[in-house]
Amino acid sequence: MDPFFETRALTMRYGAAEVLSSVSLSFPRAEMVSLTGPNGAGKSTLLGIMAHLRRGFSGECLFRGKPVSSWARAEFARRVAFVPQALRIDFPFTAEQVVLMGRTPYAGGLFETPQDWTAVERALLLTDTAAFRHRDFRSLSGGERQRVVLASALAQDPEALLLDEPTSFLDLEHQLSIYRLLRRLVDDQHILVIAVTHDLNLAATFSHRVLALKHGRLLADAAPCDALSAQRIREIFAVDAEWVHRADGRPWITFSS
Amino acid sequence: MTIAAVTPARTLRVLLFAAAVLLLVLCLAPLAGPSPLDLRKAWSGQWPDAQVYFAVRWPRTLLAALAGGALASAGVLFQALLRDALATPFTLGVSSGASLGAVLAIVLGWQSAAGLPALWVASFAGAALVLALVLSISADGRRLSSFTLLLSGVTINAIVMSVIMLLHSTATVSQSFAIVHWLMGGIEPLPYSALAALAAIILPTSLALCALARHWNLLSVGEEWAASRGASPNRLLLVGYLAGSLLTASVTAVTGPIGFVGLLVPHALRLRLGGDHRLLLPASFLFGAAFLVVCDTAARSLFAVEIPVSVLTALVGGPFFIALLKGKRKSLWL
Numbered sequence: 096m097d098p099f100f101e102t103r104a105l106t107m108r109y110g111a112a113e114v115l116s117s118v119s120l121s122f123p124r125a126e127m128v129s130l131t132g133p134n135g136a137g138k139s140t141l142l143g144i145m146a147h148l149r150r151g152f153s154g155e156c157l158f159r160g161k162p163v164s165s166w167a168r169a170e171f172a173r174r175v176a177f178v179p180q181a182l183r184i185d186f187p188f189t190a191e192q193v194v195l196m197g198r199t200p201y202a203g204g205l206f207e208t209p210q211d212w213t214a215v216e217r218a219l220l221l222t223d224t225a226a227f228r229h230r231d232f233r234s235l236s237g238g239e240r241q242r243v244v245l246a247s248a249l250a251q252d253p254e255a256l257l258l259d260e261p262t263s264f265l266d267l268e269h270q271l272s273i274y275r276l277l278r279r280l281v282d283d284q285h286i287l288v289i290a291v292t293h294d295l296n297l298a299a300t301f302s303h304r305v306l307a308l309k310h311g312r313l314l315a316d317a318a319p320c321d322a323l324s325a326q327r328i329r330e331i332f333a334v335d336a337e338w339v340h341r342a343d344g345r346p347w348i349t350f351s352s
Numbered sequence: 353m354t355i356a357a358v359t360p361a362r363t364l365r366v367l368l369f370a371a372a373v374l375l376l377v378l379c380l381a382p383l384a385g386p387s388p389l390d391l392r393k394a395w396s397g398q399w400p401d402a403q404v405y406f407a408v409r410w411p412r413t414l415l416a417a418l419a420g421g422a423l424a425s426a427g428v429l430f431q432a433l434l435r436d437a438l439a440t441p442f443t444l445g446v447s448s449g450a451s452l453g454a455v456l457a458i459v460l461g462w463q464s465a466a467g468l469p470a471l472w473v474a475s476f477a478g479a480a481l482v483l484a485l486v487l488s489i490s491a492d493g494r495r496l497s498s499f500t501l502l503l504s505g506v507t508i509n510a511i512v513m514s515v516i517m518l519l520h521s522t523a524t525v526s527q528s529f530a531i532v533h534w535l536m537g538g539i540e541p542l543p544y545s546a547l548a549a550l551a552a553i554i555l556p557t558s559l560a561l562c563a564l565a566r567h568w569n570l571l572s573v574g575e576e577w578a579a580s581r582g583a584s585p586n587r588l589l590l591v592g593y594l595a596g597s598l599l600t601a602s603v604t605a606v607t608g609p610i611g612f613v614g615l616l617v618p619h620a621l622r623l624r625l626g627g628d629h630r631l632l633l634p635a636s637f638l639f640g641a642a643f644l645v646v647c648d649t650a651a652r653s654l655f656a657v658e659i660p661v662s663v664l665t666a667l668v669g670g671p672f673f674i675a676l677l678k679g680k681r682k683s684l685w686l
Contacts, residue, residue: 199570
């Protein structure tokens, strides 16, 4: 089968500023990929292009061998789900209704089918959001909202999941549980997961592969211990880092202050 | 706060209730009025009761229902498209365009065009012109965003309003009276043929909008949200803007601008029913229709002189809405 995603010399300009310069990547396998880099490195732009949300780039971005722009939107949405950084809703929708919206690409009629409800129940369960399913989305905390939005993406039943900082508002427990869940989706259901993150330890712990962007250029594309070596971290983030080994033998990245 | 889920059973229940309320209001409204009416005489065709009942009050009631339903639906739609709680059917300038057309017709003394009253034709043309203008300004190639749509609509609205004021300032006293009368809006009896034509525009458009309800849900959350769930935000915005404008323009051409229905009914119902357009949109049509019929009936029968219906929509609706808001505030995060 064609790889999930493939980008060839992907370049994007906003006016004179080049936010992505000639990024070529391939995602042939279902794996957990962390996308990191300093602010303004082009992470969200790259994710937005892959999610068929941004146009105006040069180069190619293919999904399953076909340019993302030539996919019909509904068909694409049944295969690729996108989780935005933060979602603001101005109108009274319940958490459950937000999750149900993930079933729109499958919609044949005005109301949900039993299959739709099965997918929604599963998504609520996986993200631990069933308890507040009938509450107004606007009344939820930032972390609860983030989990509901993830549930909505999971309800799309995608083969690839693109997340823009999925854990930025989450408490420690839920950060870990979301990353465990993402990893489980990769391992059990063979979904490709690409998540933007600033937490290098989460990236190192859960990813198969780490990508690092800086000034729109791809600086690293490797397994975590190579992509996040002390020297690379200095190049990418201009910060001195050190790998230490915890009592359980797993590596941990510390930063000198 | 918890909101009940929108299931087919709940939708049916709420809509049947709303339809029953509307039916009741429709049957009662023609009985009320400044002069007493004998229903038996009316049905046996005796003058003047039959005339008053069938040729004046029923057409007027039906027009109020159509106008209320259309304005409330357009309000729901524009609030979703622009993701702006304060949006009304008039926010994007459709009604000021209609007003400009009507004011021009008054100032230039046009009487009729193509066999229709010149006021209707001119105001519909004015609305269409503003619509085209707003679209041409806000569209960037094939792209359309709700933000640029809102900005260009509000700007055109302001420009057109000032042209209306300019025309008004040059008008004679009798023209000036006609202009003010039109700008206040009002429901007047129409021939049944005109009512049928209006219904032929409003009912299919409203039904088509209901059929797209799940997409309005997506768009009311956001354009990226809609795009990543299989909808095309550009196309939806265009379709919604055209359909909402068609509803608003066809009503406004006949009644003049009637405010508040398109703001109040959608919000009152959102408080009770939640934001899901599968329920909100049809319920707004039915309750909006009932609301305007009640207001218009009160406007023509409460006092010896008829008062403008726009006055009543705000005077009756405003306090009711404030009470609703007060009651729900704690749970609504307002």
